Amino acid sequence: MKEKAIEILTQQNxxxxxxxxxxxxxxxxxxxxxxxxxxxxxxEMHNLDSTVTLAKEGIAYASAKAKEVEEKEQVAxxxxxxxxxxxxxxSFTWPGWDEEWxxxxxxxxxxxxxxxxxxxxxxxxxxxRGDLSISRAYWMLAAQQIAHRDYEGARANFTQAIxxxxxxxxxxxVLLSHGFTQVVNLLKNPEDEDAKSGLEAIKSELVNLxxxxxxxxxxxxxxxxxx
Numbered sequence: 001m002k003e004k005a006i007e008i009l010t011q012q013n014x015x016x017x018x019x020x021x022x023x024x025x026x027x028x029x030x031x032x033x034x035x036x037x038x039x040x041x042x043x044e045m046h047n048l049d050s051t052v053t054l055a056k057e058g059i060a061y062a063s064a065k066a067k068e069v070e071e072k073e074q075v076a077x078x079x080x081x082x083x084x085x086x087x088x089x090x091s092f093t094w095p096g097w098d099e100e101w102x103x104x105x106x107x108x109x110x111x112x113x114x115x116x117x118x119x120x121x122x123x124x125x126x127x128x129r130g131d132l133s134i135s136r137a138y139w140m141l142a143a144q145q146i147a148h149r150d151y152e153g154a155r156a157n158f159t160q161a162i163x164x165x166x167x168x169x170x171x172x173x174v175l176l177s178h179g180f181t182q183v184v185n186l187l188k189n190p191e192d193e194d195a196k197s198g199l200e201a202i203k204s205e206l207v208n209l210x211x212x213x214x215x216x217x218x219x220x221x222x223x224x225x226x227x
Contacts, residue, residue, distance in 0.1 A: 001029060002036045009037060014050045018057050027065035028074055031081035034058025035088065042092050046101040052109055055089040055116070076127070083123035090117035090140050095147055096222040110147055117141040132173065135164035139177055146184065146226055155184050172215060175206045179219045187226055 001024055009017035017037060024030050038054035041047050059082055066078035091097075093113030095105050105113075121137040123129075142157035158181045165173035179202040185195035203216040 002033045005033055005037045006040050009041065009050070010045070014041070014053050018054065022061065027062070027069060028077040028081065031058060031062035031065070031078055031085070034061060035081060035085050038085070038092075039088060042088075048092070048102055048105070048109070051092050052089065052112065055085050055092070056112070058085045059089070059116075059119075079123060079127060083120055083127065083129075086116040086120040086123070087137070087140060089113060090120055090144055094140075094143055096143060096218070096225050098221045098225050110144075114141075114144045114148060117144040131164045131167040132170050135161045135168070135170070135173055135177070138164065139173075139180070142177075142180065143222075146180075146187065146222065151184050151188050155181055158184065172206060172209045172211065175202050175209070176215050176218070178202050179206065179216075180222070183219050183222050186223060190227065 001021070005017045005021050008020050021030050021033055021037070024033075034054060035058060038051050038058060041050040041054055062078045062082045062085065066075050066082065069075055069078070090113045093105055093109045093116070095102075095110075117137075117140045121134070121141050124134045124137040138157045138161035142154040142161060145151075145154035145157065158177045161177040162174055162181075165177060179199055182195045182199035182202065185192050186199065189195070199219065203219065206212045207216050209215075
């Protein structure tokens with residue numbers, strides 16, 4: 001199903017791929033295919049419009065089917081896929097990654113991204129996905145709030161991300177959220193010397209961990225993009 005939908009997407013258009021998916025049976029498999037195809041649109045095709053449209057349609061489809069089916073396992077599967085689609089939509093509409101192929105993210109997409117981050121957090125808690133998943137959901141919401149210049153909301157949610165990450169052994173997640181708290185402080189006041197030194201100390205510790213260089217780059221990118 002996924003491969004056929006991708007073929008239709010690349011050879012025809014987004015609407016044709018969506019129509020094909022909606023005609024298929026097995027709602028959880030269809031929702032999973034929506035997620036795979038929207039990721040293909042983003043990572044392989046570099047088409048943000050197609051990505052957002054597929055995400056919106058996938059979320060609407062999975063949400064509606066979750067209310068229709070009776071089997072508890074299918075309901076849980078569909079809600080999990082709503083969460084996955086929402087997380088990806090929030091991530092793919094965040095300017096802070098500074099993807100070279102994306103020139104401007106429209107305001108409409110930014111609003112969709114913020115709403116999707118809120119949905120992702122709600123479902124992470126409702127579905128009891130665990131402390132690390134909840135931590136990362138708070139991080140994603142806080143990141144979206146930076147894009148909307150809601151610095152107080154972002155700081156509060158990065159703090160929540162830290163609290164949940166500290167319950168796990170994901171030290172890099174703890175440091176990343178601490179670092180982004182300092183990023184928020186610097187966005188509010190670029191001359192904040194305590195925030196500057198605090199950020200550098202966090203980066204020097206984080207860079208020695210697995211994926212540390214990539215994570216420190218995320219903070220530098222966010223300062224450049226939003227500063």
